Amino acid sequence: ARRDPHQPEFQQAVREVMESLWPFLDQNPQYRRQGLLERLVEPERLLQFRVAWLDDRGQTRVNRAWRVQHSAAIGPCKGGMRFHPSVNASILKFLAFEQTFKNALTTLPMGGAKGGSDFDPKGKSETEVMRFCQALMFELYRHIGADTDVPAGDIGVGAREVGYMAGMMKKLSNQAACVFTGKGLAYGGSLMRPEATGFGLIYFVEQMLHYARRETHGARVLISGAGNVAQFAAIKAMERGGRVLTLSDSGGTLYARDGFDEDALAEVCTLKNVRRGRLSELAGDARFEYLEGRSPWHIPAEIALPCATQNELDGNDARTLVHNGAVCVAEGANMPSTLEAVEVFQQAGILYAPGKASNAGGVATSGLEMSQNALRLSWTHAEVDARLHAIMMEIHALCVRHGTRADRSINYVQGANVAGFVKVADAMLAQGVC
Numbered sequence: 001a002r003r004d005p006h007q008p009e010f011q012q013a014v015r016e017v018m019e020s021l022w023p024f025l026d027q028n029p030q031y032r033r034q035g036l037l038e039r040l041v042e043p044e045r046l047l048q049f050r051v052a053w054l055d056d057r058g059q060t061r062v063n064r065a066w067r068v069q070h071s072a073a074i075g076p077c078k079g080g081m082r083f084h085p086s087v088n089a090s091i092l093k094f095l096a097f098e099q100t101f102k103n104a105l106t107t108l109p110m111g112g113a114k115g116g117s118d119f120d121p122k123g124k125s126e127t128e129v130m131r132f133c134q135a136l137m138f139e140l141y142r143h144i145g146a147d148t149d150v151p152a153g154d155i156g157v158g159a160r161e162v163g164y165m166a167g168m169m170k171k172l173s174n175q176a177a178c179v180f181t182g183k184g185l186a187y188g189g190s191l192m193r194p195e196a197t198g199f200g201l202i203y204f205v206e207q208m209l210h211y212a213r214r215e216t217h218g219a220r221v222l223i224s225g226a227g228n229v230a231q232f233a234a235i236k237a238m239e240r241g242g243r244v245l246t247l248s249d250s251g252g253t254l255y256a257r258d259g260f261d262e263d264a265l266a267e268v269c270t271l272k273n274v275r276r277g278r279l280s281e282l283a284g285d286a287r288f289e290y291l292e293g294r295s296p297w298h299i300p301a302e303i304a305l306p307c308a309t310q311n312e313l314d315g316n317d318a319r320t321l322v323h324n325g326a327v328c329v330a331e332g333a334n335m336p337s338t339l340e341a342v343e344v345f346q347q348a349g350i351l352y353a354p355g356k357a358s359n360a361g362g363v364a365t366s367g368l369e370m371s372q373n374a375l376r377l378s379w380t381h382a383e384v385d386a387r388l389h390a391i392m393m394e395i396h397a398l399c400v401r402h403g404t405r406a407d408r409s410i411n412y413v414q415g416a417n418v419a420g421f422v423k424v425a426d427a428m429l430a431q432g433v434c
């Protein structure tokens with residue numbers, strides 16, 4: 001906190017991890033050697049750079065961009081790029097720190113990174129988005145590589161933006177490998193990558209409920225967000241018999257009292273992915289209630305899946321969820337629950353999974369994309385899905401191994417943090433002080 005006084009999100013992420021590691025560190029003092037903790041909370045490299053680009057009127061625009069390479073201890077740095085006006089160094093440092101543990105949990109050899117810009121793709125033309133992506137790559141290309149740092153998408157960076165950045169990477173590096181994951185199928189992408197985070201989240205929730213001997217069929221599900229993660233979480237939850245009651249965006253919540261059906265969900269996906277519109281456009285539709293400026297958390301349901309952004313679910317939301325009978329909260333987004341909300345879930349004894357465990361399916365499938373690229377092979381849909389499912393089961397097993405309490409319930413925060421930490425820490429100790 002003394003070193004980074006103006007970085008609240010980064011401090012929050014570090015505190016959450018360190019608090020849950022403390023009992024483990026007390027019992028395993030070997031992990032305090034070589035300044036390990038001090039090194040682990042300091043990114044290996046943080047790049048900040050200017051992105052100057054021309055808008056459609058020929059005016060010069062200037063944005064700020066970053067890449068945080070947090071740790072390459074177990075493999076090349078790996079993590080998404082985020083384009084959103086709220087992006088700053090604190091948010092990217094927290095995301096890169098979390099990514100380091102998450103990537104370790106996937107069982108694949110990937111270090112942690114994150115990057116992005118305060119550029120807002122909303123309201124920009126196709127050509128403006130392309131020019132911005134190309135301008136950003138003029139700087140970023142020299143810092144990334146298949147064995148150095150492998151970026152991907154995140155909020156505001158989908159297939160379109162990855163395509164423009166990967167295309168420029170190819171041009172500037174004169175190499176066929178575009179380095180990015182989340183690529184289109186036509187140029188080295190993996191089947192199932194778009195679905196992976198949302199599907200993986202539901203596979204993880206099934207494991208949690210199964211392990212706790214809870215029924216899943218017919219459960220009411222609240223989902224926030226209406227982007228990549230939220231959409232595929234909704235599709236898989238419905239496929240598995242859940243009743244999805246909500247989706248949301250930064251304007252408000254779309255509430256389907258009897259649950260979304262396939263047609264309604266397809267309409268939302270078209271609205272968001274093709275027309276890039278707002279959920280408020282469906283406000284007059286008789287199938288929904290549109291709750292302007294509200295999040296979904298006041299609606300009674302058994303399962304809550306925050307899939308939008310950090311700190312979108314606070315202590316009061318958590319108390320309301322618990323009061324309304326929620327049994328399981330699993331994070332699709334990164335750090336969507338505040339520290340107070342997590343405390344409320346833990347004290348109430350409901351099942352709670354932090355994003356680094358429950359949303360790791362996306363980066364795991366990115367790891368599978370890297371493997372396919374290296375092999376110059378493409379696996380089938382079923383093959384990638386089976387590997388994703390197996391990885392989510394393995395992450396759940398790691399949480400059980402490291403997070404089982406005396407009463408046999410699972411502390412998923414502790415389980416995920418300790419399992420991720422041990423892998424990274426062992427690699428750092430073996431490689432010496434560097």
Ligand code: NDP
Binds near residue numbers: 155
């Ligand atoms: P998208 O950009 O596809 O969607 C983000 C959604 O969240 C949109 O509906 C957006 O609303 C909403 N949102 C964004 N910011 C806010 C805000 N401040 N308040 C309310 N709603 C907001 O992103 P993704 O679905 O890819 O990512 C969502 C979360 O999941 C992020 O935390 C990301 O880091 C995490 N994640 C994503 C992975 C992936 O594979 N995509 C992998 C692992 C984690 P609007 O449309 O109004 O902007």
